[in-house]
Amino acid sequence: MRVLIVVPALNEESGLPPLLTELRAVAERDRFSAEIVVIDDASTDRTAEVAREHGARVVSLCRNLGIGGAVQTGLRLALREGFDCAVQMDGDGQHPPGELRKLLAVIDTPAAPDIVVGSRYLHGEGFQSTLPRRMGSGWLAWVLRLLTRQRTTDPTSGYRVYGRRALKLFNWSYPHDYPEPEALVLAKVAGLSVVEVPVVMKERQGGASSISILHAPYYMLKVTVAILLAYARSWHRIEPRTL
Amino acid sequence: MQQAEQYWLFAAFCCVVATLLLRLVLRERITIQSSLWVFFSLAALVVLAVVPDLTTRLAHAMGFALPSNFFFALATGALALLHVHTLVTLSRTEARSITLTQELGILREKLDRIDKENVHARSSMTAPPALPLPKKADAPHERT
Numbered sequence: 378m379r380v381l382i383v384v385p386a387l388n389e390e391s392g393l394p395p396l397l398t399e400l401r402a403v404a405e406r407d408r409f410s411a412e413i414v415v416i417d418d419a420s421t422d423r424t425a426e427v428a429r430e431h432g433a434r435v436v437s438l439c440r441n442l443g444i445g446g447a448v449q450t451g452l453r454l455a456l457r458e459g460f461d462c463a464v465q466m467d468g469d470g471q472h473p474p475g476e477l478r479k480l481l482a483v484i485d486t487p488a489a490p491d492i493v494v495g496s497r498y499l500h501g502e503g504f505q506s507t508l509p510r511r512m513g514s515g516w517l518a519w520v521l522r523l524l525t526r527q528r529t530t531d532p533t534s535g536y537r538v539y540g541r542r543a544l545k546l547f548n549w550s551y552p553h554d555y556p557e558p559e560a561l562v563l564a565k566v567a568g569l570s571v572v573e574v575p576v577v578m579k580e581r582q583g584g585a586s587s588i589s590i591l592h593a594p595y596y597m598l599k600v601t602v603a604i605l606l607a608y609a610r611s612w613h614r615i616e617p618r619t620l
Numbered sequence: 621m622q623q624a625e626q627y628w629l630f631a632a633f634c635c636v637v638a639t640l641l642l643r644l645v646l647r648e649r650i651t652i653q654s655s656l657w658v659f660f661s662l663a664a665l666v667v668l669a670v671v672p673d674l675t676t677r678l679a680h681a682m683g684f685a686l687p688s689n690f691f692f693a694l695a696t697g698a699l700a701l702l703h704v705h706t707l708v709t710l711s712r713t714e715a716r717s718i719t720l721t722q723e724l725g726i727l728r729e730k731l732d733r734i735d736k737e738n739v740h741a742r743s744s745m746t747a748p749p750a751l752p753l754p755k756k757a758d759a760p761h762e763r764t
Contacts, residue, residue, distance in 0.1 A: 416725070434733070436725040442718055450722040457726070553718070 378485050380411040381460040382477075383451030385444055386468035387418040390427045393468055397431035403474040409481060414454060415468065416447040444535075445553035452551065456544040463544060465537045471504075472536040476576040480538045483574055491543045491569035494529075494561075495536035495576035503577030513597055517558045520601055524608045525565040530573060532558040543569055552607070555600055562607040631669040638662045657705050661698045668694075 382400060386393060397413060404411050415428035419441040428435045436450055448465055455463035462484050466472040476495060483493045497503060498514070505511065517532045535557055539547065546567050552559035564571055641658060644650045668675045668691065679690030 414729075434729060436729045438721050438725045440717075440721055442721060446718050446722065450725055453722060454726055454729075 378409070378462065378481075379460045380409060380462055380464060380481065381451070381455040381458070382411050382413045382464045382466065383416060383448060383455070384413065384428075384433070384466055384468045385416045385418060385447035385451065386420065386424050386428070387441070387447075388420045388422045388424060389468040390420070390422045390424050392470050393424065393427050393433075394431055396468060396470055396474065397428065397433055400474045400477075401432070403477060407478045409478075411464070412460075414451055416450050418442060418444075418447040443553055445551055445556035448535075448556065449547060449551040449553075452539060452544050452547045455539075456541075456548045460544075461541065463539045465535055465539070467535050471578050471580070473577065473579055476536070476578075479574050479576060480536070483572060484538045484540055489540060490572040491540045492561075492564055492571045493538040494531065494534050494571060494573045495578070496531035496534055496573040497576060497578040498530040499573055499575035502575070504580045509593060513593065516597065517600060517604070520604055521558060521561060524562060524604065527565065527571070529561060529571075532561055534578075536576060536578070552603065554603070555596060558600055559603045559607045562604050563610070566608060566610055627669040627672055631666045634662045634666045634669065654705075654709055657702055661702065664698075665695075 384393070384396070393415065397415075400411075400413055413433040415424070415433045415435050417425040417428065417435055417437045419438050425435045425437050436454065438447065438450065442450070451465070452463055462481075464477065464480065466474075466477075472495070480493045480495055483490065497505060498511075506514070514531065514533050518529050521527075521529045521532050533555075537557075543564060546564065546569060547560065550563065552563065561571060638659060641650070641655055641662075645652055645655055668678075672687070675687045675691060679687040682690060684690035684693070
């Protein structure tokens with residue numbers, strides 16, 4: 378199975394070296410071949426150089442697109458170059474590479490789902506985030522459950538594996554601002570299957586979160602509206618050629 | 621008479637705005653397609669300003685007691701439509717800009733990789749045998 382690991386990064390020159398080194402070690406230990414591509418989202422530090430020095434492919438965006446645009450770039454690359462699946466993981470060290478085999482084990486089966494999401498809340502192990510964030514995540518999970526009639530425990534998780542059908546869908550359309558919960562709705566609307574797998578996550582190793590306490594209520598409102606609008610898209614038929 | 625003069629002034633103002641827009645179109649600062657709505661709106665305003673009777677008749681037909689109210693509602697509606705049109709254009713441009721940025725990044729990465737492979741292939745090629753050094757006898761005599 379050909380795997381492309383997509384790491385969106387913005388000013389992550391300190392966080393990338395340990396991540397990339399560990400990814401190589403894990404790939405060697407678990408015996409899967411994977412290419413790593415770092416999507417440099419117009420960083421102002423040495424993110425691109427550091428990633429190249431550690432053997433990763435680097436796609437440098439000439440202007441900042443945000444997490445959604447950066448992830449979609451990686452997914453487009455994966456689809457275009459014929460990869461069987463693409464892994465999305467953060468460049469700030471929250472997603473331990475050691476957990477990758479759990480996600481790949483699910484996608485590498487005959488009845489594989491289209492999207493595998495690593496959930497930190499399914500077994501409640503490892504770093505569980507702060508209380509306000511857990512409350513926010515719980516609210517989004519409830520809205521998603523209401524719309525998709527499927528239980529989702531960690532809708533904001535950015536540790537995911539996308540199969541070929543998901544790559545085709547998100548090559549066509551991928552949400553841009555805080556895209557993870559909205560992408561799940563889009564996938565369900567398009568008839569893709571989504572499965573959650575318990576993973577252990579770590580605390581952010583460097584950099585700062587884009588969602589501050591002051592922005593949190595606005596974020597929640599915005600994502601909730603975006604989820605509802607994404608669901609409303611099911612009234613418009615998604616082109617069959619998309620998948 | 622006083623009212624008619626005010627209307628003419630307004631019509632003249634609309635013409636000035638239209639002229640400014642036309643200059644921008646001619647200098648290719650804005651496209652004809654995106655400015656067409658504004659031209660149509662200005663033309664409608666000029667007609668309503670120059671023919672006040674038409675405004676009065678239209679206002680009464682639309683249920684407005686005062687022509688000024690009708691004119692105000694019309695202007696607000698036109699501005700709202702123009703705003704929506706601008707939003708659509710901006711959103712479309714932003715979507716295209718995102719796609720172009722992504723494509724540019726992917727192509728640049730591919731080009732860098734091809735360049736690197738070429739350099740690697742060139743450096744790994746066996747170097748041609750060095751030319752033998754000229755013997756002392758063959759060496760050209762130095763001019764004295």
